[in-house]
Amino acid sequence: MLTQAPKGTRDMLPQDAHIWQTIEGIMRRRAALAGYREVRTPVFEHTELFLRGVGDTTDIVQKEMYTFKDKGDRSITLKPEGTAGAVRALIENHLFADTLPCKMYYLNTPVFRYEKPQAGRLREHHQFGMECFGGKSPVVEAELISTLLGILGDLGLKGLSVNINSIGCPNCRPKYHAALKEYLSGHVNELCEDCRERLDRNPLRVLDCKVPTCKELVKDAPSMLDMLCDDCRTHFDQLQKLLTARGIPFKVDTHIVRGLDYYTKTVFEVMVSRGREGLALCGGGRYDGLVEQLGGPATCAAGFGIGTERIIMELENQGVVLPQPPVCDVYVANLGEEARETSFLLCQQLREAGVKAEEDVCCRSLKAQFKYADKIAARFIALVGGDELARGVVKLRNLSTREETEIPCENAAESIAAML
């Protein structure tokens, strides 16, 4: 127990750091290109924020939150998704009163859900997400999807599919709810147990059911798309035009409803093929009512969240290897105690000159030092030895060409830095 990480958590180890950093670099760059700036919000929030924000009929809130009382008897919850915190920060800091739109992204914020872990599903995972407040045009969703695909494309991922849907707004959704309920009520006996319960609480979720009999039934159910109000209809049509104009292939899937209650109009997801159903890499949509619902002024908004562990899993699946930058430019090898001080100083000077430099810290033989330098793929070895010390030089060996040159000790670090 002592030396075992809690169930469903994973360490990010030094040998994998470059993978995360590469991904993060691409995310930062793409988000910045679209005018988004980073936001960081607390890992925990008052539980009430998620109850009101995420929705208390959702699975996330009903059974997956990490909720506890703190010493001040406040109910605290580790964030189960990224949007609620961003919205809270927007409202609390009055960002809505500033120039709109307000565009922000969060970079690999930890997200916690009490679930049964398996491949691609953890209790703590990390999400990158983008949120845009104050933009009512479908250009917002189009730019989010485009940026997202840009990130995944930069990483070298292929075979992704974009599914979009519209689930209407407070004007038209109630009518659809009623129509759907009426249709399903006529077939209660054919529904699975879960769906009978969903019928009352959140009939939209029935559309999402994976039970074959429910899926069959849902095929003939009325479609939200047929009942959208003019505003929602136009919005959805425009979004499709924008995506098409951008050359982004997408599929309209009327069965996407998403697991969060706050969405209005557009919902979308990016899937990778996995088994029959595929695996969601990313989910998002428009949530025009959430800011107001949480106590801010009516502010339209849209955003998405994407799981970084799933991106990494898919990179591995597709055999995409992210290049690892050299760990060491120059390995400073020394020949025992009399050379230690000199090699230490040379190593320090190299670092000051911006050169990635390492030296022996294990008191190993010269041969072992060479082996180590080779293993870490150092480009050069600077040898500080008896002969060289006496002659006031450092021997510089190129590990790939095996060429050796001698550099005067005077300004050795600067000379070496200049050669790289």
Added chain:
RNA sequence: GUGGGUAUAGUUCAGUGGUUAGAGCGCCAGAUUGUGGCUCUGGAUAUCGUGGGUUCGACUCCCACUACCCACCCCA
């Protein structure tokens, strides 16, 4: 939350109801005494997941727990 599988060195995996539990890779050290990647030689490292039980005896059989993997549910 439901169902199934797995658990042996750092790692990937062998193994048998009975004396000192093995291999590949990795790690460390040597191969005429100041030089890496190849080769050769040697070495270290395992309370055989944890806790019970059956047995003269359990790494091997049984139970529980824990973790991981797969399918479902849900999602990122």
